[in-house]
Amino acid sequence: MQGGRVRTGVGSPSVVATVAGVAAMVTIAGTVLPLDVAAVDGRRYTTAWTGPGSATGIPLYGIPLTLTALVLIAAAVLMLRRSRRGAVAAVTAAAGLLVGLVVTIRLAASATARNVELQRSRFPDLQAVDTPGIGAWLLMVAAVLAVVAAVLAPRALRGDDNEPPGGSRPGAALVAVLAAALAVVGSFLAITVTTFAGNPPSVGYATGWSFAVEPGPPGDAGQATALVGVPLVIAAAALLLGALIVLDMRGAERAAPLLTVAAGVVAGVFVAIWIAWLALVDAQSIADIGITTTLGAGAWVLLAATLVAAGLCVVLWLQPRRP
Structure with missing residues (x-):
């Protein structure tokens, strides 16, 4: 009405x-x-x-x-x-x-x-x-x-x-920038670390952009990985745009939906990675072929990005509206 x-x-x-x-x-x-x-x-x-x-x-x-x-x-x-x-x-x-x-x-x-x-x-x-x-x-x-x-x-x-609450929120802008930085950094760090049994054993590092094995046999060269860096960078760009909008006098009101969508994308990427990793660990434990995969530093940085972005959105939506 x-x-x-x-x-x-x-x-x-x-x-x-x-x-x-x-x-x-x-x-x-x-x-x-x-x-x-x-x-x-x-x-x-x-x-x-x-x-x-x-x-x-x-x-x-x-x-x-x-x-x-x-x-x-x-x-x-x-x-x-x-x-x-x-x-x-x-x-x-x-x-x-x-x-x-x-x-x-x-x-x-x-x-x-x-x-x-x-x-x-x-x-x-x-x-x-x-x-x-x-x-x-x-x-x-x-x-x-x-x-x-x-x-x-x-x-x-x-x-x-x-x-949603209005007013300029410089603090919210800083938090949004932090979440964006964490998402981008996490995409370049090792999201999963796979150890291949051998003498010596080799270790594979999967980031949001590439997969590399050290020391890697020739047969593993060029192995593909899920390019989750792409949606993460796009979500980070949306977070940065939201950080700029939130500085306006009615910025928090206008930026809240955009920041929430971006936070959801980061969370969705992390959840999908985590579920895929759980399935992979289950398969490796049953097969028992000397291959083990753990979460790397990139996954934990992405978790931090998810928590920071989600926390920001909760504050924006729950905090009483400013005059």
Whole structure:
């Protein structure tokens, strides 16, 4: 309601709630349908919950994706109940988290397929899981819909008494810059460290940009890794932009949704990395072939970036509005 009239149009609460709800439903559907398809003795599928046959080491991406879908549903309900401030906070956080998860999942799948292709000269029977399934396409559609809802949601707050806190916040700007710096630095440090048994043993370092083995045999040269540095740098740029906006007299009000989306992206990337690492450790423990993988300094720096960015957003949304 604004000026005695019910608000309509693309920025109306009902439209935002509808888009967020559809994004949630599409996300849930995407978790149970095939993410990747491999032609190995027929067509085999990998979903966000299960792998082909009795395969081990399958990352359970379905857990964070389902939780994100629930947040989107909660945002839709809050928007319809006119709890718009909470709705905008929820939908922007969920949009960023979903984008971070989906992008990282696809980057990891592409890197895995590339590595299988590189190994085919040595192991001709290997098959690449490089064809995105319908689940992958649905998750990408869901991410786009969530972003649309996040873009439209702040318009529903205009003229509302529950707008995010206004005023210039120099302290918030500094925290946003710190979170951006941590995200970028974390992408260049070793996110995972893999030790290969041997005499002497070799160690592989995977960053957000490359994979290197020291000392590395010729066969490992050029191994691909998930380029999570790309979404992390984009999220860092959004955090820096939010840091500039938040210095304006109404900056905190305008920057809160942008900073929340960026924080969600960083969190989504970290959660996807962590879940993939847990699955890899499980597979290595069962196979027992002398390969162990641990989280490196880059992963812990990314965790710090996630906590700092998330803490900043919580303060912006919960702190009472300034005159």
